[in-house]
Amino acid sequence: MGATSDGPREDPRTGDSREDPTPPDVRDPAGQFPDDAPPPGAIGVPDQLERLWTPHRRAYIAGQDKPTGPGPDDGCPFCSAPRRDDADALIVSRGERVYAILNLYPYNSGHLLICPYRHLADYDGLDAAETTEFAAFTQRGMRALRRALGPQGFNIGMNQGPVAGAGIAAHLHQHLVPRWGGDANFMPVIGRTRVLPDLLAQTRVVVAQAWREVD
Numbered sequence: 001m002g003a004t005s006d007g008p009r010e011d012p013r014t015g016d017s018r019e020d021p022t023p024p025d026v027r028d029p030a031g032q033f034p035d036d037a038p039p040p041g042a043i044g045v046p047d048q049l050e051r052l053w054t055p056h057r058r059a060y061i062a063g064q065d066k067p068t069g070p071g072p073d074d075g076c077p078f079c080s081a082p083r084r085d086d087a088d089a090l091i092v093s094r095g096e097r098v099y100a101i102l103n104l105y106p107y108n109s110g111h112l113l114i115c116p117y118r119h120l121a122d123y124d125g126l127d128a129a130e131t132t133e134f135a136a137f138t139q140r141g142m143r144a145l146r147r148a149l150g151p152q153g154f155n156i157g158m159n160q161g162p163v164a165g166a167g168i169a170a171h172l173h174q175h176l177v178p179r180w181g182g183d184a185n186f187m188p189v190i191g192r193t194r195v196l197p198d199l200l201a202q203t204r205v206v207v208a209q210a211w212r213e214v215d
């Protein structure tokens with residue numbers, strides 16, 4: 001007689017018997033579900049699959065925040081964000097000529113964007129004062145993200161023009177993407193999924209706090 005896996009199992013350490021966590025197979029010997037049993041996948045019945053909920057992608061898929069043209073009055077999100085309050089717009093810090101804002105569609109937790117207030121496309125269009133503050137905000141952003149989130153590295157850069165991958169090409173923005181060992185793994189490549197353990201509103205609070213604490 002071999003051991004059977006059917007029925008409650010006895011814990012050899014405590015002698016407790018507990019229910020097997022696997023849902024019971026309620027099919028009859030012919031493989032049919034009884035009339036009163038819901039089939040797998042019915043509402044309330046576990047289907048054994050993992051899920052990553054990505055509600056922030058819904059707005060992106062629906063085209064929200066995409067400008068209708070190249071001008072500042074064509075729905076440019078980087079022109080309209082500073083007119084909203086910080087929490088609503090996900091703004092981390094406001095400077096004199098530039099500001100730091102969380103990316104609404106982040107590649108990773110803490111994905112910051114540094115933007116000039118002025119609506120212009122190219123980095124070489126910044127004047128000297130904007131260039132200085134743009135650089136200072138990039139450096140302070142690194143320090144704030146390190147303090148708030150402890151990344152091990154960063155990807156920093158600008159996509160200039162739609163051909164180079166700029167999603168909103170008409171308004172310059174520099175990406176600061178914190179990186180951790182193993183943060184991406186296979187998910188973006190195989191699963192076309194980014195894994196984001198923090199919600200944007202929470203991330204904004206901790207990064208904005210850290211921004212005030214660093215020089």
Ligand SMILES: [Zn+2]
Nearest residue numbers: 076079119171
């Ligand atoms: Zn703009």
